[in-house]
Amino acid sequence: MPNSPNRSLIMAKAALLRQNFEIAGAHPVDLPLLQSADTLLDLYGEDIRGRAYITSDALRGEQMLRPDFTLPVVQKHMAQGADPARYTYAGEVFRRQEHDPDRANEYVQVGYEVFDRTDPAEVDAEVFALMQLQLRGLNLRAATGDIGILLAAVDGLSTTEARKTALRRHIWRPRRFRALLDRFSSRIAPSPTRLKLLADDFCAPDVPQIGKRRASEIDARRASLCADAQAGPIAENELFALEALMTVRETMPYALEQMRNIAVDLPAILPALERLSARISALRIRGIDVDNLDFEASYGRTSMEYYDGFVFGFYAAHRPDLPPIALGGRYDALTRQLGQGTEIPAVGGVIRPYLILALEEEMQK
Amino acid sequence: MTVKLGVPSKGRLMEKTFDWFSKRGITLSRTGSDREYAGAVDGVDGVELVLLSASEIPRELATGRINLGVTGTDLVHEKLPRWEQQVEEIAPMGFGHADLILAVPQCWYDVDTLDDLDAAAAAFRKVHNHRLRIATKYHRLVREYLSDVGVADYQLVDSQGATEGTVKNETAEMIADITSTGETLRANHLKILSDGMILKSQATLWRSRVATCEDTHKTVLKNLLEQLDA
Numbered sequence: 001m002p003n004s005p006n007r008s009l010i011m012a013k014a015a016l017l018r019q020n021f022e023i024a025g026a027h028p029v030d031l032p033l034l035q036s037a038d039t040l041l042d043l044y045g046e047d048i049r050g051r052a053y054i055t056s057d058a059l060r061g062e063q064m065l066r067p068d069f070t071l072p073v074v075q076k077h078m079a080q081g082a083d084p085a086r087y088t089y090a091g092e093v094f095r096r097q098e099h100d101p102d103r104a105n106e107y108v109q110v111g112y113e114v115f116d117r118t119d120p121a122e123v124d125a126e127v128f129a130l131m132q133l134q135l136r137g138l139n140l141r142a143a144t145g146d147i148g149i150l151l152a153a154v155d156g157l158s159t160t161e162a163r164k165t166a167l168r169r170h171i172w173r174p175r176r177f178r179a180l181l182d183r184f185s186s187r188i189a190p191s192p193t194r195l196k197l198l199a200d201d202f203c204a205p206d207v208p209q210i211g212k213r214r215a216s217e218i219d220a221r222r223a224s225l226c227a228d229a230q231a232g233p234i235a236e237n238e239l240f241a242l243e244a245l246m247t248v249r250e251t252m253p254y255a256l257e258q259m260r261n262i263a264v265d266l267p268a269i270l271p272a273l274e275r276l277s278a279r280i281s282a283l284r285i286r287g288i289d290v291d292n293l294d295f296e297a298s299y300g301r302t303s304m305e306y307y308d309g310f311v312f313g314f315y316a317a318h319r320p321d322l323p324p325i326a327l328g329g330r331y332d333a334l335t336r337q338l339g340q341g342t343e344i345p346a347v348g349g350v351i352r353p354y355l356i357l358a359l360e361e362e363m364q365k
Numbered sequence: 366m367t368v369k370l371g372v373p374s375k376g377r378l379m380e381k382t383f384d385w386f387s388k389r390g391i392t393l394s395r396t397g398s399d400r401e402y403a404g405a406v407d408g409v410d411g412v413e414l415v416l417l418s419a420s421e422i423p424r425e426l427a428t429g430r431i432n433l434g435v436t437g438t439d440l441v442h443e444k445l446p447r448w449e450q451q452v453e454e455i456a457p458m459g460f461g462h463a464d465l466i467l468a469v470p471q472c473w474y475d476v477d478t479l480d481d482l483d484a485a486a487a488a489f490r491k492v493h494n495h496r497l498r499i500a501t502k503y504h505r506l507v508r509e510y511l512s513d514v515g516v517a518d519y520q521l522v523d524s525q526g527a528t529e530g531t532v533k534n535e536t537a538e539m540i541a542d543i544t545s546t547g548e549t550l551r552a553n554h555l556k557i558l559s560d561g562m563i564l565k566s567q568a569t570l571w572r573s574r575v576a577t578c579e580d581t582h583k584t585v586l587k588n589l590l591e592q593l594d595a
Contacts (some may be wrong), residue, residue, distance in 0.1 A: 046520050047512045050505075098446040098505070169487060176515030179480060193477045193559070207471040208554050211532045213489055213497075213541075221475045273441060293561065332479070 004220035010108050013353035014090040017110040017134055021106035024130055026112055029087050031072040037062035040071065040200045043337070044305065053094050058241045061310045065094035069350065070306065070331065070340075073113050079344075080251035082148065084116035087279055102321070104354070108253065113348030115335070121275060123312045124330065132288065138359050140314040140325055144252070144309050145299025146169065148309040149259065149272040150329075153242050156268020159184060162224060171327050172305040175299075179240070186233035196224060198229050248297040252280055255295035279310060292355045310347065325359070326351040367413040368585045369576075371425055371434035373584030374402050374416035378568060381460045382435050390592050409592060411585035420444075424572075427451045429576035432586060439465055439543060439566035443506050450569040455590065461568030463543040465503055470532055470539070471554045477558050479514050482539075486518040490536065500524035500537035503563075507541040510563045529553035 021029055034220050035365055038061070040048050066072060069089055077085060090110040097103045112130060116123050132142065154167045164185050170177040182188050196202060202222075241262050245346040256276055263269050283290050300311035309330030316322050328349025336343035367594055373379045374394060383393045392407040404414030415431055423434035423444040435458070441448050467470040469476050476485050497519045501507050505523050511519060522537050529549050531537040541563065544550055550557065570593070578586070 041520065043497075045517050046484070046508055049521075050508055050512070101447075165483070166487075170515060173517065175513075176480075176483065176517075177514075183480070191477070197475060197477075203476050205471060207574060209472050210554050211470045211472075212493065212535045213473065214540055215472070215484070218473055218475050219486065221488060225475065312457035 005067075009357055011217065013267065013357055015109050016112050017351055017353060018088050020134060021110070021130070022088075022117040023290070024112070026086040026088035027042075027221045029089050030077060031064055031066070031069060031076065031089055031091065031279045033092070034063040035066050035071060036060070036066045040064050040067070042070065043334075050098060051095055053096050065093055069109060069111050070095050070334070070348070073111070073348070074331075074335055074338050074346065075352070077113075077344075078114050078342065081115060082115070083344065084118070087111075087113045087114075107352060107354050109350075109352055111348060112351040113205040113346065115344045115346050117345055119282075119288065119349075120309075120330070120345055121278035121282040123345075124279050125286050125288070127328060127347050128222070128283065128310075128312055129288055129311075131328065131351060132350055135314055135326060135356070138316070138325070138356065138363075139170055141294070142312060142314050142319045143294050143296060143299050144310070144312045145296050145301075146272065146276055146310055147300055147307055149269055149276065149297060150245070150301070150306070151274040151308060152269045153266050155236055156266050157234055159234050160228065163231070163234075172301055173304075176300055180233075181239070184234050185236075185239050190229075198226055237265045245269070246298050250295060251284075252290045252293045252295045254274075256280065257296070259297070273299040274311075285288050306331045306334045316355075319362075321361070322355060322358075323352070325355045366493050367412050368582060368589060369415050369431040369506055370406070370434075371415045371417050371422045371431040372404070373419040378435075378461055378514070379454070381568065382458070383523065385458050385460070386593075387581060391589075391592065402489050409585075409589055410545075412582070412589060422450075426571055426573040429573050432573055432576045432578075432582075433589075434571050435568060436571065437463065437566045438533045438569055439463065439564055441508070441569070441571065442564060442566075443503050446505075451574055453494045453574055455572050456572040456593065458568045458570060461566075463566045464562060465477065465506060465541065465543055465564040465566060467499070467507075467558045467563065468529075468539060468544075468555040469558065472554045473556075476558070478558060479516055482558060482561075485519075486516065490518045496520040497524045497539070498537040499539050499541050500528050500531040501541035502509050502528070503541060503543075506563055529555060556560070563579065567590055 014039060018028060037054060054062055056062045059333065068100065068196050073087055088111060092106055093109050094106050097105045111297065112127060114123050114127060150171055151168060154164055165175060166180055178348060245259065245262050248255050250258060259269065259273055263273060280290050300307055307329035309332060311329035313324040313327040315324055325336040326349060330347040332345045368425050386393050396403045402416040404416050406414050411575050417425060418445045420440055422434040422440045425431045426434045427445050440453060445451050473515050476482055489497045499507065500522050502525050507521060523535065524531055528540050528542045529547050530553060531540060532555065533553065534540050547557065559584045
């Protein structure tokens with residue numbers, strides 16, 4: 001890492017930030033460096049192998065050097081947490097870099113995570129305001145978004161449950177989401193191969209049945225494709241509304257106004273918009289300048305896969321080469337997935353002291 | 366100082382490479398016994414032949430231990446991240462054609478495209494409680510490709526040989542492998558996805574961008590490249 005500030009300064013800064021989070025009411029936790037690769041792979045899929053360092057032993061199998069803290073924090077909370085609970089931690093995370101040698105592969109993060117069932121807007125605002133407070137004087141641009149609004153839009157489409165499930169599954173993969181949307185709205189004609197598959201006189205090829213995916217599964221998929229072909233295309237007004245929604249990029253109050261107009265065609269997003277409205281008020285009460293705070297409906301779709309509600313990041317506008325200085329969001333669904341039957345609304349954020357120091361150094365020059 | 370040329374040390378790839386150079390007036394040959402990996406170069410001065418396994422040539426180019434090397438596009442792309450910065454492509458050599466493809470059992474009549482694969486993978490995971498396994502030795506290329514096109518719910522399992530057999534043995538549901546004619550695939554009851562071409566590969570002559578270069582060295586390299594161009 002070129003010009004990286006020295007390590008003892010980074011650790012001192014991290015300790016200070018963690019202390020601030022403790023003063024804010026968080027309980028400090030120490031978390032293991034090695035994580036079970038299976039759990040991470042189940043959660044993120046094979047992509048995580050491109051971002052995390054893997055090691056192994058004969059007893060525990062594959063282990064990953066923690067690529068972030070969210071998973072161990074959630075696991076710790078689910079195993080023994082109080083309700084509600086606030087945690088803070090500081091330590092290294094490790095990210096394998098295969099494309100950009102200027103990006104650090106090991107760096108310190110300090111986090112603040114809240115597990116709380118009461119007023120979600122209030123907790124969203126608490127985490128955002130606390131992060132912003134640590135970054136004052138650095139002249140950063142904040143970006144915010146809300147994956148929950150997109151999820152609500154998908155849920156509200158007048159189409160089959162199977163299609164909605166497919167779209168929800170790919171909300172964090174914009175390219176495949178786009179391809180699905182094109183198919184479900186009949187914008188692209190089915191291929192000749194697909195038409196043959198759907199035809200009444202289709203007969204399966206006479207080839208040996210090999211592999212673990214059984215004939216019954218293959219037949220079941222054809223049946224679901226035939227059923228899907230019977231369903232009409234997604235209505236044009238809903239499609240246009242969804243597309244308009246994905247491109248909303250405004251300051252918070254104007255974004256809310258634009259999305260209320262869009263809700264005429266997608267009324268299902270109204271409850272999510274009410275949550276945004278409550279969040280705006282909660283932020284305002286905490287002294288955040290929401291009239292100049294950016295909101296992008298698609299923010300967080302490519303890089304923040306477990307977040308499913310409020311998302312935010314802080315960037316140095318004059319240093320587009322730097323990763324976000326701080327970022328975070330709401331990840332209720334993750335606690336559901338890892339909680340084996342239990343769940344708790346959760347929101348948190350991390351801050352990167354080495355980036356703060358780099359920016360401070362730059363300002364002194 | 367001589368210019369070091371790395372060439373595959375055995376088999377058809379070595380023979381074809383020797384042919385390619387001899388058509389351009391440069392005779393490469395193995396010297397000593399059949400088992401000894403030493404070679405000679407005639408027809409140009411100051412060039413030393415280094416016989417290596419084709420899979421080691423990308424790394425040798427990247428560390429600068431050889432100036433020129435012959436190996437497949439697939440190996441360079443798989444083994445060298447940001448390969449453009451480490452090596453320069455001098456000439457595709459017109460042999461050793463092989464495509465890195467995704468192949469599924471022929472009995473999967475419902476799967477023809479990546480879109481189908483993604484949907485089948487989601488359903489498979491629900492039924493079998495594990496992600497759909499793809500056997501391959503090209504981990505990085507396959508993962509980056511599938512991530513780019515947005516396929517989820519798969520996992521890569523390592524297979525360094527006889528990859529086509531993994532499906533029948535039920536250690537993988539499908540494969541990502543190199544094929545030239547597709548014959549082995551058909552013999553193992555596999556078919557290629559219609560949009561599942563990850564990389565088209567052929568034997569290629571590469572120049573290392575990191576190998577050190579003295580002035581005398583530069584002239585030798587320049588003369589050699591001119592002669593090869595002719």
